[in-house]
Amino acid sequence: MINKQIFELHADVCKALGHPLRIEVIDLLQNGELCFSDILEVTGGLKSNLSQHLTVMTNKGILKARREGQCNYFSLSSDKVAKACRLMREVLVDNLKKQQIILKKI
Amino acid sequence: MINKQIFELHADVCKALGHPLRIEVIDLLQNGELCFSDILEVTGGLKSNLSQHLTVMTNKGILKARREGQCNYFSLSSDKVAKACRLMREVLVDNLKKQQIILKKI
DNA sequence: TTATTAGTTCATACATTTGTGAACTAATAA
DNA sequence: TTATTAGTTCACAAATGTATGAACTAATAA
Numbered sequence: 001m002i003n004k005q006i007f008e009l010h011a012d013v014c015k016a017l018g019h020p021l022r023i024e025v026i027d028l029l030q031n032g033e034l035c036f037s038d039i040l041e042v043t044g045g046l047k048s049n050l051s052q053h054l055t056v057m058t059n060k061g062i063l064k065a066r067r068e069g070q071c072n073y074f075s076l077s078s079d080k081v082a083k084a085c086r087l088m089r090e091v092l093v094d095n096l097k098k099q100q101i102i103l104k105k106i
Numbered sequence: 107m108i109n110k111q112i113f114e115l116h117a118d119v120c121k122a123l124g125h126p127l128r129i130e131v132i133d134l135l136q137n138g139e140l141c142f143s144d145i146l147e148v149t150g151g152l153k154s155n156l157s158q159h160l161t162v163m164t165n166k167g168i169l170k171a172r173r174e175g176q177c178n179y180f181s182l183s184s185d186k187v188a189k190a191c192r193l194m195r196e197v198l199v200d201n202l203k204k205q206q207i208i209l210k211k212i
Numbered sequence: 213t214t215a216t217t218a219g220t221t222c223a224t225a226c227a228t229t230t231g232t233g234a235a236c237t238a239a240t241a242a
Numbered sequence: 243t244t245a246t247t248a249g250t251t252c253a254c255a256a257a258t259g260t261a262t263g264a265a266c267t268a269a270t271a272a
Contacts, residue, residue: 007126007133013198014129014191018121019260020113027113036219049261051220056259061201070218070269078200080193085120087190092119094184095167125230142249155231157250162229176239176248 016060017085021045021053026062026076026085033066033075122166123191127151127159132168132182132191139172139181 016022024043028034040050054074057063062081066073076082122128130149134140146156160180163169168187172179182188 003130004126007129009202010191010195010198011124011126011129013201014120014194015124015259017194018117018124020110020117023113023117023120024109037217040219046262047219048221048263052260055220061204062197072219078197080197080200084190084193084197085116087186087193088120088123089116091168091184091186091190092116094186095119096115098167121229143247146249152232153249154233154251158230161250178249 013060013062016057016062017088019053021050022057023085025054025057025074026081029063029074029076030082033073035071035073037071039074119166119168122163122168123194125159127156128163129191131159131163131180132187135169135180135182136188139179141177141179143177145180 017026021043025039028039028042036047036051036054039054040047043050054063054065058065058074062077064075064077066075123132127149131145134145134148142153142157142160145160146153149156160169160171164171164180168183170181170183172181
């Protein structure tokens with residue numbers, strides 16, 4: 001299949017959403033760009049770990065990086081990422097609501 | 107942080123998109139429900155493997171399963187999943203276009 | 213020049229996901 | 243009852259992803 005290659009690339013971009021720290025970063029950057037240390041201050045954890053996650057997200061094209069002097073600023077590559085992320089959050093919320101309804105029946 | 111739990115749940119739902127076979131299944135189901143063997147016929151591979159992927163997607167609430175006699179029918183839990191998936195595909199396509207432009211400059 | 217800030221890269225250990233084939237279950241047909 | 247169809251579950255090996263701390267680089271300040 002010729003399409004299998006597309007599915008691999010597509011899944012690869014989607015993988016960039018599949019980690020709690022990366023979701024947190026996407027959430028943070030919805031209000032505009034932030035530099036590395038600002039992101040680190042909010043998320044906590046090791047800087048090496050954050051740096052690696054940001055690198056992955058940038059390589060997969062969901063973040064843009066812009067260096068200015070000592071600082072490295074990160075932003076979402078497009079609003080499509082934020083939109084997709086919000087839709088998946090809605091899917092989560094809908095699931096949790098359904099589970100609540102099931103819970104009440106028991 | 108109280109939010110960290112949300113990020114974990116959110117990432118967990120997003121993880122369900124991060125595999126080529128699962129992307130292919132989401133693509134397939136955009137036209138409506140299909141039973142297991144119909145999906146297998148299109149995607150190929152081992153039935154045990156497909157079954158496990160479908161189970162994960164169902165558990166994470168992005169697919170619904172409906173048993174009818176011998177057959178197990180699968181469908182997208184909501185159009186939000188399909189929409190998010192299409193947005194991420196657009197992100198991929200935009201990236202590939204940008205790479206093309208860079209390539210031409212070289 | 214030396215020190216500091218801001219972040220990246222690397223090696224490695226650890227954890228999670230994935231693929232595989234065999235064994236299993238549940239529904240229907242012979 | 244026995245066989246077949248349709249799919250699930252299981253155990254385990256292989257591959258991938260993640261966290262950690264130490265070493266590194268590049269830009270600015272003293």
